[in-house]
Amino acid sequence: MPAIYTILIINKSGGLMFDRDFLPGISKTNGNDTLRLASIWHSVNAISTQLSPMPNCLGIELLQADTFDLHCFQALTGIKFLAMTEPQTPDVANLLRYTIYDLYADYALKNPFYEVDQRIKCELFDNHLNYTITGLHRRWGHPV
Amino acid sequence: MSLARLNIVDRPLPKGKSEVSLSAFAFLFSELVQYCLANVKSTGELESRLESVGVGVGLRLLELLCQRERASKRDIRLLDALKFVSTTLWKYLFGHQARDLEHSTTAPDEYMINDYDLFVNKYISLPKDYASLNCAAFVAGIVRGALDGAGFPSRVTAHFVPVQGQAKPKTVILVKFDASVMKREERLPS
Numbered sequence: 001m002p003a004i005y006t007i008l009i010i011n012k013s014g015g016l017m018f019d020r021d022f023l024p025g026i027s028k029t030n031g032n033d034t035l036r037l038a039s040i041w042h043s044v045n046a047i048s049t050q051l052s053p054m055p056n057c058l059g060i061e062l063l064q065a066d067t068f069d070l071h072c073f074q075a076l077t078g079i080k081f082l083a084m085t086e087p088q089t090p091d092v093a094n095l096l097r098y099t100i101y102d103l104y105a106d107y108a109l110k111n112p113f114y115e116v117d118q119r120i121k122c123e124l125f126d127n128h129l130n131y132t133i134t135g136l137h138r139r140w141g142h143p144v
Numbered sequence: 145m146s147l148a149r150l151n152i153v154d155r156p157l158p159k160g161k162s163e164v165s166l167s168a169f170a171f172l173f174s175e176l177v178q179y180c181l182a183n184v185k186s187t188g189e190l191e192s193r194l195e196s197v198g199v200g201v202g203l204r205l206l207e208l209l210c211q212r213e214r215a216s217k218r219d220i221r222l223l224d225a226l227k228f229v230s231t232t233l234w235k236y237l238f239g240h241q242a243r244d245l246e247h248s249t250t251a252p253d254e255y256m257i258n259d260y261d262l263f264v265n266k267y268i269s270l271p272k273d274y275a276s277l278n279c280a281a282f283v284a285g286i287v288r289g290a291l292d293g294a295g296f297p298s299r300v301t302a303h304f305v306p307v308q309g310q311a312k313p314k315t316v317i318l319v320k321f322d323a324s325v326m327k328r329e330e331r332l333p334s
Binding site: 122 | 167170171173174175176177178181267268269270271274279
């Protein structure tokens with residue numbers, strides 16, 4: 001069954017701005033580990049652009065493992081949106097690029113109390129993201 | 145003579161395009177709030193700063209709308225002035241009339257303009273230290289400016305009021321008129 005487990009947002013210097021788990025029963029990483037993972041991913045992504053044999057490589061977009069897929073979308077400002085999903089979950093790239101990026105641009109950047117590159121603590125952003133992901137899960141037949 | 149070559153005071157007041165980009169407004173308003181936030185000590189101080197920015201807007205809008213939509217007619221009775229604010233001014237600002245205009249049952253000099261989703265608050269999530277802030281203080285300022293210019297000095301504040309069965313609270317713009325206004329109103333024939 002397709003599923004989205006976790007959404008992460010990483011700022012342009014590798015700091016974690018946002019993390020949220022969406023399904024119960026997945027193994028949790030603690031806060032410090034998530035921070036570390038975020039900065040490791042940032043570095044690995046940067047190295048991958050150097051390693052690429054082709055010019056103009058934008059970094060890793062999809063990492064596939066036996067038990068999960070990791071999708072990454074990097075915006076022009078250097079912010080990365082990451083989604084850990086069940087393998088073969090459809091349309092995650094578009095979800096990150098159009099839906100979640102939009103929500104970030106609307107409810108974080110237009111909020112006068114949000115400071116750029118700091119952790120996102122915006123109630124409206126949380127609510128809308130939850131609503132979006134829960135809607136997808138419901139459509140995929142998860143008990144909500 | 146073509147319109148463009150007419151002196152600016154001889155040209156008709158243009159209707160103009162009445163819609164602007166919501167995103168552009170949201171970014172501008174966000175900057176305005178951040179500007180007002182600098183060195184602010186309390187929520188009340190922030191609200192009064194936002195309000196004072198709105199007053200200038202309200203004064204100018206009163207002039208403009210009276211010229212453009214009312215053929216230079218300006219209301220001199222209290223209820224008419226309030227109706228002008230909650231219909232004509234509201235329509236110009238928000239594209240719709242205010243949800244309702246209420247007279248307070250406890251204080252005769254207090255009126256309330258109620259509305260649900262004012263777009264000034266559309267993208268704003270309040271942090272814990274400013275939990276009681278309502279950025280519609282800016283709109284309250286516009287209302288005060290418009291009423292002040294029309295000769296109805298008043299104190300205007302914006303509040304969130306939770307509504308049963310609704311996820312979002314409604315915004316109430318509370319208008320408390322100056323004692324002099326109420327006295328004058330009593331003298332006038334009803």
